[in-house]
Amino acid sequence: MIRYEVNKAITPKQFLDILKRSGLAERRPVDDAKCIEKMIHNANLVVTAWANDKLVGIARSVTDYSYCCYLSDLAIARAFQKKGIGRELIARTQAELGPRCAIILLSAPDAVDYYPRIGLEKHSSAWVLPREKRLKNSIFLTSK
Numbered sequence: 133m134i135r136y137e138v139n140k141a142i143t144p145k146q147f148l149d150i151l152k153r154s155g156l157a158e159r160r161p162v163d164d165a166k167c168i169e170k171m172i173h174n175a176n177l178v179v180t181a182w183a184n185d186k187l188v189g190i191a192r193s194v195t196d197y198s199y200c201c202y203l204s205d206l207a208i209a210r211a212f213q214k215k216g217i218g219r220e221l222i223a224r225t226q227a228e229l230g231p232r233c234a235i236i237l238l239s240a241p242d243a244v245d246y247y248p249r250i251g252l253e254k255h256s257s258a259w260v261l262p263r264e265k266r267l268k269n270s271i272f273l274t275s276k
């Protein structure tokens with residue numbers, strides 16, 4: 133049986149471990165311990181799935197609980213995938229949010245067919261400033 137928890141404290145090691153056991157590790161900064169620690173420490177909505185006290189799934193979000201919720205990492209241990217845990221983690225994430233709050237995410241390539249399947253809508257005007265990129269023509273940046 134799977135048990136779900138909202139904002140139960142987990143360690144950076146447990147977070148790293150579920151990233152590795154799900155396959156998401158290849159797309160996350162797993163060799164940057166400080167970043168991993170901040171990712172788990174500063175997230176403010178973390179829903180987890182547990183089987184016999186073993187972490188088997190996580191939905192890690194940053195949100196204002198009212199208008200927007202960025203679901204950064206959804207990861208289910210390989211042995212537990214396709215059993216409804218991912219869908220349940222998103223449903224339980226949404227249940228923590230106010231009625232006007234949208235869930236926003238970027239899909240990993242392997243999950244592009246997953247999100248429409250469970251009811252998310254593709255947004256045609258989403259924009260990203262990539263980590264390595266800086267704004268063009270910023271007075272602030274050129275004066276530094």
Ligand SMILES: CC(C)(COP(=O)(O)OP(=O)(O)OC[C@H]1O[C@@H](n2cnc3c(N)ncnc32)[C@H](O)[C@@H]1OP(=O)(O)O)[C@@H](O)C(=O)NCCC(=O)NCCS
Pocket residue numbers: 154155156205206207208209212213214215216217218219220238239240242243244245246249250
């Ligand atoms: C993608 C992932 C989060 C899905 O979670 P899950 O618990 O395995 O999936 P669910 O059980 O919620 O699946 C719900 C439905 O989607 C389908 N599905 C699951 N993974 C899918 C995928 N990658 N592509 C398309 N459909 C998928 C399931 O078969 C199920 O279909 P059904 O409604 O007909 O039964 C999980 O497989 C995972 O952690 N993958 C590796 C990491 C990753 O890619 N994370 C996403 C980061 S954006």
